[in-house]
Amino acid sequence: MTFEYEATVADRGVDLAFDIAPGETVALLGPNGAGKSTVLAVTAGLLRPDVGRVTLDGRPLTVRGHRERDLHVPPHDRQVSLLAQEPLLFPHLSVLDNVAFGPRSRGDSRSGSRAAADQWLREVGIEELADRRPAQLSGGQAQRAAVARALAADPKLLLLDEPMAALDVAVTPALRQTLRRVLAERTVVLVTHDALDALLLADRVIVIDGGEIVDQGDSSEVLARPRSRFTAQIAGLNMIPGTWRDHAVLTAAGMRVEGHPGDPQPHEGDPVVAVFPPSAVSVFLDAPGGSPRNALEVTITHLEPHGGQIRVRTAELSAEITAQAAAELDLAPGSRAFFVIKATEIAVYGT
Amino acid sequence: MTFEYEATVADRGVDLAFDIAPGETVALLGPNGAGKSTVLAVTAGLLRPDVGRVTLDGRPLTVRGHRERDLHVPPHDRQVSLLAQEPLLFPHLSVLDNVAFGPRSRGDSRSGSRAAADQWLREVGIEELADRRPAQLSGGQAQRAAVARALAADPKLLLLDEPMAALDVAVTPALRQTLRRVLAERTVVLVTHDALDALLLADRVIVIDGGEIVDQGDSSEVLARPRSRFTAQIAGLNMIPGTWRDHAVLTAAGMRVEGHPGDPQPHEGDPVVAVFPPSAVSVFLDAPGGSPRNALEVTITHLEPHGGQIRVRTAELSAEITAQAAAELDLAPGSRAFFVIKATEIAVYGT
Amino acid sequence: MTGQPVRVGVPTWIFFPAVAGAAFVLLPLVAIVLRTPWSRFFDLLGSQASQEALLLSLRTSGTSTLLCIAFGVPMALVLARTSFRGQGILRSLVLLPLVLPPVVGGIALLYTFGRRGLLGETFEVLGIQVAFSTTAVVLAQTFVAMPFLVVSLEGALRTAGQKYEVVAATLGAGPTTVFRRVTLPLVLPGLASGAVLAFARSLGEFGATITFAGSLQGVTRTLPLEIYLLRETDAQAAVALSLVLVVVAVLVIGFARQGKASL
Amino acid sequence: MTGQPVRVGVPTWIFFPAVAGAAFVLLPLVAIVLRTPWSRFFDLLGSQASQEALLLSLRTSGTSTLLCIAFGVPMALVLARTSFRGQGILRSLVLLPLVLPPVVGGIALLYTFGRRGLLGETFEVLGIQVAFSTTAVVLAQTFVAMPFLVVSLEGALRTAGQKYEVVAATLGAGPTTVFRRVTLPLVLPGLASGAVLAFARSLGEFGATITFAGSLQGVTRTLPLEIYLLRETDAQAAVALSLVLVVVAVLVIGFARQGKASL
Amino acid sequence: GSDGADGAEGTGVEDTTLTVYAASSLTATFEQIGEEFEASHDGVEVELNFAGSSDLVAQLQEGAPADVFASADEANMEKLTAEGLEGADPVTFASNTLEIAVPPGNPAGVQGLDDLAGDDVNLVICAPEVPCGAATQKVAESAGVELSPVSEEQSVTDVLAKVTTGEADAGLVYVTDVIAAGEDVEGVEFPESSSAVNVYPVATLADSENADLAQEFVDLVLAEGGQSILQDAGFAQAP
Ligand SMILES: Nc1ncnc2c1ncn2[C@@H]1O[C@H](COP(=O)(O)OP(=O)(O)OP(=O)(O)O)[C@@H](O)[C@H]1O
């Protein structure tokens, strides 16, 4: 009784497999072009993979190149509904009728589906736009209507491709709460670029890069202990990959980074990562001498304000220091500096 | 030698005026449906306002219902280029030719415009997709191509409607730096939902709500001392509006909030706001007695992780406390609690 | 008063060939109007033969337009939305009534539905006599007009693309629901212009009708046939009567376009 | 092997009327093929009269299709992309050659370009003699075929909408650039199907040609005219010759569609 | 053979419809003859189907329900008799000869057949495949005149249209056509026309369900009443 996915789309270089338990919400993270929308398209039946097998509750939806007979259940018959990256509201229907489209197609009465649609419009906060045509909506309003339409379809498996895109800060927290409530009992695949969405809405995270799964697991776990560069980026953590040599991480550039290895203890020669938050980094202009700390020489690329602090970025790493400290150090893009991190602040684990 | 805007679009309820100095970048902030895209559409000449006057470098672009003769310079003749909210890449041209379209229309040679396009694709990080058709791009890749196309057109005035939408966290910082460099000397109007974009890319911020300007000024100034509810939200600050009575802010609900009024000192009866960061809020389960602090009784709506801390949200306010504190207080959505803020942490100023 | 979306201008030079083209089409119409014996125009209009012919023309053209819609919409849909081996050939074949000289089309219909035709015996057994009846007129008109509807609707279906249909399917709408609630409403302008073309072609149909249906007053003699006959005896009157056809066409087309925003 | 985008299915029941419609159009063609005296088919093809007529038909239809494109594209653009008072009436008027019986169309052309026509004197002064020349054939075909191109292209332009044109304008492209680099490429399928319709109509044109241009072997006698004439003496041969027309049409249309993905 | 059009309820006789197929050049005369026939036959309705003779033959060959067929030439009637579709042997009921039609005022000054030779006159004739063209060819050959037409038309009507609009300076058509065209053209008679006389045959049809009535109609055409109508229109008596 789960959703099982396994498919290869050769010309997009997307080849991966995963399962989802009933009622589980999985966040799909990954850089642009990683293959997230491709996975959703295959699941919704909009794209036939080269080889693959997709089943929902034991029922095969797409089978190709397996020992079973090839099979492709048409999109409308899958009980899978998809909110695509573009809103694509039906231009000839009012906003209300757009949202009522799903219930109506499922066979609900006209008045019943309208009532349901009305309810969903209220949830996303655009009930007063019910009678408008899609062409008369702003970008964010259209996005909200599309979210309402996808939710109203009430499928067995719900696929959401960046549902919070184009929304303003005033509505995001409220909609996030709505989704949190609505998605709780459903089986959902949620594509997002936002770690907070992943943390709050998803039980599990799957990180894709270059068409492959590079990291996955419990949402908070994955975001706290990222194993891939992209996951670290989304979690806002610094990551230095290397090999475990002589109780330290040896990077490809030949640098040694000391940290405290977690459980299980890595073995000599294992590929490992050193991970630490920007707030654990102190910035100096000169290398501080003779202490058990890591000092990495870096070139600063830019400075950003970040929640009252200043984030100092280099090509690979970032540090968070007070505005005062930044002013005292007289940092500017192009400056050379040292990032100093206490070994105890660095987590090291195998990948 | 500036851009001057003043227009009313009655059926969208958008009516506002502002100026931009040459070389200045202005961020347009506002909730969904506020009228941001409408302002851009009028500026680009895609929408004729009911009444209005828009000039660029002293040249009237749109005049309607003024003492001068009505006038409407067609879009292609305005030297204004627009990146709209949808990427809308030409489906029949390759990505490279899409980006080369602007230079080519300006009269550059074929090879010259291709070279320029190639450069811009490199800037947004998709040079390897130059020969693809738009239909073969992922959502984020298409957005980046659209950004490249708008920048390549090299207009006098550049309008960008949410250029960072749909981009992943791996590319956002880099693209932000690119934009920062590229926009520095240009006259730009930038629509965004992100305070960081406003701070980093814009010299000045204009906040629109309900078709009117509700706040404007120097970017960091406005975000540090918001005067509207939406600006406070985008800046991540709490705001309580009220009137200045007896050296404190009296809210509509009859609550007194004490803070330290800034310059200029408000007069008795002035409309004022009390503004404080979530980190200035302590959370208690019982009202702490007899101290010169503000204690507001609230109902907690939800809890969110936020950069290692927990953000405790109510309908109107939010507090940031440690995870440990949250666990000790045993907070949950629906709990009643007291938000306590030291008067010195609250800034009060007139609106 | 309200904000107006601005259209992107058409290049100025384009008006020159446009006006030239319009003049080329309109001048002959003006010439006809100038040469029409207006004094006799209304007598002609009043004559029983003209009136019967006009009514018959309207009835049969209306019916054949409906038939074209009933069968042409499915054909266009199948051509635009499925792909199978030999589809290209099928599309060319469906286009053929366009090139076939109408008289040859009429002969082909006789070869099919006539007494000695392919289906003639079947029909004879059933006691149905198709040729030389009003039914034959409708069949002839449908035969020549069908390709117009199919070609223009297929074009509209292709231009409209499938993205909204796909969205509807992901919301659980089956093919019939998608067809009824998404496809049809979206291509309504294309369907309307296809229907107008088909109606106009039916209204002007002459060659296939006279061959397949004959020219019996009140039964098969439509307005173009009446005009042809009148031309034998009174060429000017024939031209005048064809103006009636023109006026009727303008009225019907204009009326049909009332409801729709675009053609 | 590669991932295939899936099409949304067509409702199954839609195949019934589609097949019925196709059968209705195709059966008469089959009937013709069955009745054709194949033994004589190739003799006919070889006869000088047929060959001259065929060549003339191809030449004139090709030219008139080009003329339809040259003048029809601007007309469609003006109708679809501008709005002015009386536009609706103008559109209906441009449609009229569709309803006008072709013979009346020919008369109208005579009234316009003939020796005693509206422009006749002008032409006579210029020393141009239009009537009874190949030019007249081209004019007649252009007159009847123009509305096809205009109507189907206008529909395509409306369906395609303006959003890409607007984007192009905001990138600084003037109207001519927009037309050439955005509008035209985007409606290419619509233009192609309009051109095919116009070509087919020109190829089958009979009434206006015989009335306006006359019928002289090698000069004005196109294939349809040759077919008509042949019919007087040998109906079966005429039918066989009209099959040639059909084959030519299929070849030309199929060839024209090679380059384009859609019709 | 009647079809659904005459749904009038009434006595048996009133249901009778007589369907006459006639060449389109007989439109005006046969309409008159038809009226006369209806006047003398209570409850009989004459339905006339006019088209080119070859169209009509094609229809009859495909089983068109008709009672009488009047052709504009003998060739088309022969196609019919070749298949044995005639009821009784065809009889000729009228004849017609050629005349030169010129636009009013005769701008090219055409006086006779000789003036039509050469390139200075825009001459339009019927193609040799159609009856009037065959006659034209015959006349030209017997007169030894080499015609160089600018167009060989498909039918008399098409020739006449070129002349009435002034497009052609002269056309060779039948006497009856010149009369029918009235003021739009002038006729120029020429003696050589007698070398080609076109005759019009009429026949009842084998499939006729009202063979007697059909024969009566043919009789009327041949009788005084019909003949005078035909002669008023310019037809000559059958030879
Ligand atoms: N027709 C197509 N539609 C979408 N992507 C395609 C297509 N053809 C090839 N691709 C490629 O497939 C890869 C995966 O694309 P996909 O749309 O799944 O990415 P994504 O993870 O959704 O990215 P984004 O975050 O930008 O939306 C990309 O590199 C893209 O360029």
Ligand SMILES: Nc1ncnc2c1ncn2[C@@H]1O[C@H](COP(=O)(O)OP(=O)(O)OP(=O)(O)O)[C@@H](O)[C@H]1O
């Ligand atoms: N044709 C139209 N296009 C866009 N908005 C329209 C239109 N007609 C009416 N509106 C209304 O005008 C108001 C302003 O819309 P606008 O698109 O300018 O908002 P916005 O600030 O860009 O919002 P968003 O952040 O959602 O893009 C909205 O309330 C919208 O519903």
Ligand SMILES: [Mg+2]
């Ligand atoms: Mg995507």
Ligand SMILES: [Mg+2]
């Ligand atoms: Mg917007």
